Amino acid sequence: MKTRQEIKANAKEAMKQQWGTSIGAPILLGVVIGVASFIATMFMFRAPIFGALLSFAVSFFLAIPLSIGLYKVFVKIYRKESTSAGEIFQGFSVNYWRKIGGLVWMMLFYWLWSLLFIIPGIIKLFAYSMIPYILADCPNVTAREAMKLSMRMTKGYKGQIFVMYLSFIGWFLLGTLTLHILTIIFVGPYMSTTVAGYYNELKKNAIESGTISAAEFGEESSTVFEEVFTN
Helix, strand or coil: CCCHHHHHHHHHHHHHHCHHHHHHHHHHHHHHHHHHHHHHHHHHHHCHHHHHHHHHHHHHHHHHHHHHHHHHHHHHHHCCCCCCHHHHHHHHCCCHHHHHHHHHHHHHHHHHHHCCCHHHHHHHHHHCCCHHHHHHHCCCCCHHHHHHHHHHHHCCCHHHHHHHHHCCHHHHHHHHHCCCHHHHHHHHHHHHHHHHHHHHHHHHHHHHHCCCCHHHHCCCHHHHHHHHHCC
16 A cells, blocks of 8 residues: 555645636536536525425536546546546446435435444544445446455555545645645645545555455456556
């Protein structure tokens, strides 16, 4: 397993190679969801019930697949594979309902664990943190299996993931001083690529150690080798 410093260094290098996409993909997602949410809000004044239903639809049936598509973009950026901002829409093309079910399942379980106090909720937050990446990268894996795989991948590494997020606090504080301009053009893409890197390295580590087989990711061994071990 690579160290945090190595993953962040690889992420920064990979991000610089596709800087436009790393900035453009989150902006495109924000614009699409923003416009859809604005339309739903306008309906709230004329037809409250329909507006509420439309807002719900935007949150689940639009935002979730777009977000999964964004995760896939950053996984490809970390792996130094060619991608584009428009690839966020691929979240609609493959196993659409599985993606929605996976994130809803994750949010439900995280909410249930958070009821037990803050600490168990935080622990489960990191245990489930790889679910969106699995759904994005392994379209043949079911929602429930994605949760199980995430828990197995992160076992023994939740502390490292927590420290990784902490390492960006200074960057985000600096971003606030620039009215979040720095966050948009550097810090956000940098952290997103780094988290995608953790997914990539945890997946590689799980396969190398025999914790999880390539087949459990719903892929052929040769495919996993090409996507993971060459990075």
